[in-house]
Amino acid sequence: xxxxxxxxxxxxxxEGDTVTLNCSYEVTNFRSLLWYKQEKKAPTFLFMLTSSxxxxxxxxxxxxxxxxELFSILNITATQTGDSAIYLCAPARGGGTASKLTFGTGTRxxxxx
Amino acid sequence: xxxxxQSPSNKVTEKGKDVELRCDPISGHTALYWYxxxxxQGLEFLIYFQGNSAPDKSGLPSDRFSAERTGESVSTLTxxxxxxxxxxxxxxxxxxxxxxxxxxxxxxGTRLTVL
Numbered sequence: 001x002x003x004x005x006x007x008x009x010x011x012x013x014x015e016g017d018t019v020t021l022n023c024s025y026e027v028t029n030f031r032s033l034l035w036y037k038q039e040k041k042a043p044t045f046l047f048m049l050t051s052s053x054x055x056x057x058x059x060x061x062x063x064x065x066x067x068x069e070l071f072s073i074l075n076i077t078a079t080q081t082g083d084s085a086i087y088l089c090a091p092a093r094g095g096g097t098a099s100k101l102t103f104g105t106g107t108r109x110x111x112x113x
Numbered sequence: 114x115x116x117x118x119q120s121p122s123n124k125v126t127e128k129g130k131d132v133e134l135r136c137d138p139i140s141g142h143t144a145l146y147w148y149x150x151x152x153x154q155g156l157e158f159l160i161y162f163q164g165n166s167a168p169d170k171s172g173l174p175s176d177r178f179s180a181e182r183t184g185e186s187v188s189t190l191t192x193x194x195x196x197x198x199x200x201x202x203x204x205x206x207x208x209x210x211x212x213x214x215x216x217x218x219x220x221x222g223t224r225l226t227v228l
Binding site for chain 1: 146148154155156157158161169172202204216217218219220221222224
């Protein structure tokens, strides 16, 4: 059975701090890993990672994948209150009819003034 | 429309009643996915459709749950004889094509409350 573990479960930081969110996974026939930000109801896409060791960046957010150790991290620098959300990690597996995302329970980030 | 839309946004029903949730994917997206998110929990895969292929129903929790999709357009998720444990946010997502290298775009969700 596919398994995704995110840590920490929740985090409270002050504006301006840097945070690192962790995601470890065990997925059959792994193909890629996606990060989503969830505020209110609908998750919004952040990154898709397919290759080990290649950092993807978008503004203050960056992410990297380690396919040997089966984990990914999401970094947010100079956090702002608008970064407060649940961050979801979702490895995807491919092959046959079983291609779908398995979501972790997420890390709840709260950024305070 | 520009994004995935879902209706209704909120649904309150009595235990034992049937409910139908609707999803309109992004135009041109051939793959459509349904997820469920219970309070305080992660997203749980339910079913996905790819074009005219048989859907992957492996995530449906019981035979009370079913889903249909007309071609590459609207999908409906039906829950029969609802139970209190069905209370959750039901999220629909679509992607251009099926597969793990394609970003899924999510709709705003339907919050279902079963009394």
